[in-house]
Amino acid sequence: MNAKVVDALKQIEDAKDSLKVPTLYFRARITASTTDFSSGQDLVFPSVEVNEGKGYDSSTGKFTASITGMYLFSVQCCVHYQKYGYIEIVHQDKTLQRSTHYDSTGAGSCVTMQVSTPVSMGHQVWVRATGSSSLYADSSHRYTSFCGTLIHM
Numbered sequence: 001m002n003a004k005v006v007d008a009l010k011q012i013e014d015a016k017d018s019l020k021v022p023t024l025y026f027r028a029r030i031t032a033s034t035t036d037f038s039s040g041q042d043l044v045f046p047s048v049e050v051n052e053g054k055g056y057d058s059s060t061g062k063f064t065a066s067i068t069g070m071y072l073f074s075v076q077c078c079v080h081y082q083k084y085g086y087i088e089i090v091h092q093d094k095t096l097q098r099s100t101h102y103d104s105t106g107a108g109s110c111v112t113m114q115v116s117t118p119v120s121m122g123h124q125v126w127v128r129a130t131g132s133s134s135l136y137a138d139s140s141h142r143y144t145s146f147c148g149t150l151i152h153m
Contacts, residue, residue: 024053024067025149034080034136035144037129043087045127045146056148062126063148065119070152074114075099075127078135078142081106086131089115092123098130110142116151 028045037043044061056063065071079085079101088098097115119125127146135144 021069021150021153022053022067023150024055025147026051026053026056026063027145027147028056028058028061029137029143029145030135031137031143033138034134037133037135039086039129039131041129043127043129043135043144043146045144053150060126061146062124064124065121065150067150067153068121069119069150070116071119071125071148072114072116072151073125073146073148074112076110076112076143076145077101077133078108078110078137078144079103080134080136081108083134084131085111085133085135086129087113087133088128088130089113089125090128091117091119091125096125100131108136108138108140108142110144 027050028048031047042061046058048058073089077085077087081103085101089096097113099113101111103109137143
C-alpha cells in the first residue's frame with residue numbers, strides 16, 4: 001500500500017479514537033425500608049450498584065463531574081402510603097427539576113424524573129428534599145434511586 005494511504009488511514013484511526021466518549025455513569029439507591037428527610041436535606045443513596053468513573057460519593061450523595069459534558073440524571077422516588085415525597089435534582093445549588101408526589105393508593109407508588117444538563121468538570125449534582133419526605137425501598141425492587149451518565153462531551 002502507498003505510504004500516503006497508510007498515513008491517512010492512521011490519521012483517521014487516531015481521529016476516531018479522540019472522538020470516543022469515555023464511559024462515566026453511576027447508579028445508587030436507598031436500601032432502608034423507610035427513610036425520612038426534612039426540607040432542605042440532601043438525599044444520600046448509600047448502596048452504590050455501579051460507579052464507573054468514581055464520580056458519585058456515597059457519603060454525601062453528590063456526583064462530581066470529572067469530565068465536562070452533557071449528562072443525563074434520573075431519580076426514582078418511592079413514597080410511603082399517605083406520605084409525600086418532595087424532591088429536586090440540583091446542580092451547583094440551582095434547581096434543575098422538581099417533583100412532588102403523594103401516595104394515596106397504598107400500592108407503593110414510585111415516580112421518576114430526569115433531566116439532561118451541561119456539567120463542567122468539578123461541578124456537583126445531587127438530590128435534595130424540598131419538604132418533609134418519607135421514602136422507601138422494598139423487596140419488589142421498588143427503590144428510591146439516583147443515577148447519572150455522561151452522554152456527550
